[in-house]
Amino acid sequence: MSSTVRVRIAPSPTGDPHVGTAYIGLLNYIYAKQRGGKFILRIEDTDRTRFVPTSEAMIFEALRWLGIDWDEGPDVGGPHGPYRQSERTEIYRAHTSTLIENGSAYRCFCTPEELDQRRKAQLAAKMAPRYDGTCRRLTKEQVDANLAAGKSFTVRLAVPAEGATVFRDELRGEITIDHHNVDDQVLMKSDGFPTYHLANVVDDHLMEITDVIRAEEWISSTPKHVLLYKAFGWELPKFWHMPLLRNTDKSKISKRKNPVSLIYYRQAGFLPQAMLNFLGLMGGGMPAPGDHNNTPEQNRAAEIFSMADMLERFVFERISLGGPVFDLVKLKWLNGEYLRALSKEEFAQQMRDVIFSDAFLAKLTPLVQNRVETLAQVGDIADFLFKDNVVPAEDVWMPKKRSREETLAFTGELLAALEGAEWAEPAIDAAIRALLTAKEWSVKEGFTLLRTIMTGTASSPPLLESLGIFGKARSLDRMRRFLDAQKKISKS
RNA sequence: GGCGUUAUGGUGUAACUGGUUAACACGUCGCCCUCUCAAGGCGAAGAGUCCGGGUUCGAGCCCCGGUAACGCUACCA
Known part of the structure; x- marks a missing residue:
């Protein structure tokens, strides 16, 4: 095996690019660049049921926006391709045969229904x-x-009945997991696609990955991977499990409780360098020279650093293992620092790029042109598109015949429906109307509710068009914020 | 339930191989500046390091035992 450090991230194209992907991506990137190694991007698209076609391109774009660029990947190629797992099925098939032949894996003919039934029975009997x-x-x-x-x-992995797998986590030391607690994991699904566990190990080996730097949630399944490396007779990579980013309530970061889409952050006007800086703060890999002998200015500067600074000073062994809360408040402070540090010209350019772009103004035009008598009135009717925070008045958003609880429950379902919708007017319309029919809400009730949440008022340019140009990420964020705010009011 | 991981102010992090009143940043509060609001400046409150034992002259750092949170427990990753 070559001695060059090679690391990778392997995101799944199942939706918007995730802030967790950026976090793990940044860490891998730093690790590789500090050691003169290679950083590889591999697309983990083996789950056809969750596959979102537009997702891959968005992942590329979002990572590049942040400045996390890869040496090998689906779009740039490389010596170990293809880098898209859906294009590697033959490789997995061949490796699966090897495992079956050497007795490390076996075919399983149980149907999903049978498995489901047995699982429920086991749970009912309080068994694992x-x-x-x-x-x-x-x-x-x-x-x-x-x-x-x-x-x-x-095809399932034949986990030894007895014994335990011991592996080393570079940050935690030895971890032992008894084989009684390792399931005969499915390696190859009935559709011929591999599961993460198989594809991950095979690809990591074939792509000569030396260090697996991934999220902590994978610790429990690492024994399966170690068992696979052994079954193939391959050398193990090093494992580094990074702490999981958290919501304010300490649960694993999720879109229900926090914006997690990088698209959102970009469109809401966060600068990539601020996001990068903030992610670098999570886990404490940067030595923080903050000290009471310093001036406040020096102390603040100690937490403000660029990618170049991170490449120079980031130390993996320093990473603290408690799951850091992704604190939007501090991210905003940091972003403000970067925004203020911009020259007047740069700031103006940012506004032109992000919120007042020609493309956006062009989309806005048909919504406002025949509704105004002077250009100054554009602001009167389209202010909500240029605001971050809209606060709808309660007497407007709640339909006369509905209770507060009922309305909020409906809003939650509307949010879920829109999350699943393709962001084009016909699809948005269909999603809304389907829910209205199912819940027996009138079109007027539903549209007024959504309009009020989005715009803060009961009258606005056409709602569907407005949603369309405002974008999915920010529209959904506005709904979530509305629900959050209302829940807080309900509690107090 | 089982297994695993983690545990320092509200949040993110510091604290050299155990060594004086646990440091910095965000946030909060007050004051200054100012036409307002920010920004900026000054200052304050806020943890005794999850809990209980132990070792030691001395423990946030070491040992033992608990607890809690989180993660995993899919033909998802």
Whole structure:
């Protein structure tokens, strides 16, 4: 194996690019660049049920926006391609055969229904929900008969019944997990696509990854990966598990409780260098020379650093293991610092790029042109598109015939419906109307509610067009903020 | 429930191989500046380091035992 450091991130194209991807991406990037190594981007698109076609391009764009660029990847190529897992199915198939042949894996003919039933029974009996090993005990004749009958199957890892897997986490030391607690994980789904566990190990080996730097949530399944490396007779990479970014309530960061889409941050006017700086603060890898002998200015500057500073001073061994809360308040402060540090020209350019772009003004024009008598009135009717915070009055958003609880519950469902919708007027319209019909709300009630949340008032340019140009990320964020604010009022 | 990880003010982090009144930043509060609001300046409150034992002259740092939070527990990643 080559001695060059090679690391990777492997995001799934299942939606908007995630702030957690940027965090782990940044860490991997720094690790590679500090050691003269390579940073690889691999697309983990093996789950066809959650695949979102537009997602991959957005991931590329968002990472590049932040300045996290890759040496090898689907779009730039490289010596170990393809870098899209959906294009590597033959590789996984061949490796799966190897595992079956050497007894490290076996075919499983159990149906999803059977598995589901058994899992529920195990849970009801207060047992750990594990695969019961039915197909592991199949004779060769039975397997052949099933195969001949054309039954569909998955391939599972044959985890040793006894013993334990011990592996080293570079930040935590040795971690031991007993094999009684490791499930016979599915490696190859019945649709012929591998699961994360298989694809990840095979690709990491083939792509000569030396250090696996990923989120803490993977610690529990690391034994499966170690077992796979052993089954193939491959050398293990080093494992570095990074703390998970958290919501204010300390749970794993999620869109319900925090904006997590990088698209949102970009469109809301956060600067990439501020986001990068903030992510670098999470986990404390930067030595912080803050001290009471310093001036306030020096102390503040100690927390303000660029990518170049991080490449120079970031120390992986310093990373603290408690899950850091992704605190929007501090991110905003940092962003403000960067914004103020801009020259007048640069600031003006940022406004032109992000909120007053020609493209945006062009989209806005049809909404306002025949509704104004003077240009000054544009602000009167379209102010909500240029605001971050709109506060709708209660007597406007709540329909006369609905209760507060009912309305908020409806809003929650509307949010969920819109999250799943493609962001084009017909699709948005369809999603709203489907919910209105299902919940027996009138079109007027529903549209007025949404209009008020989005614009703060009961009259505005056409709602669907407004949503369209305002964008999905910020529209949904506005709804979530509305719900959050109302929940707080309900509590007090 | 099982397994794993983690644990310093509200939040993010400091505190050299255990060594004096636990430091910095954000936030909060007050004052100054100012036509207002920010920004900026000055100052304050806020933790005794999850809890309980132990080792030690001395423990946030070491040992033991708890607790809590989080993660995993899918033909998702």
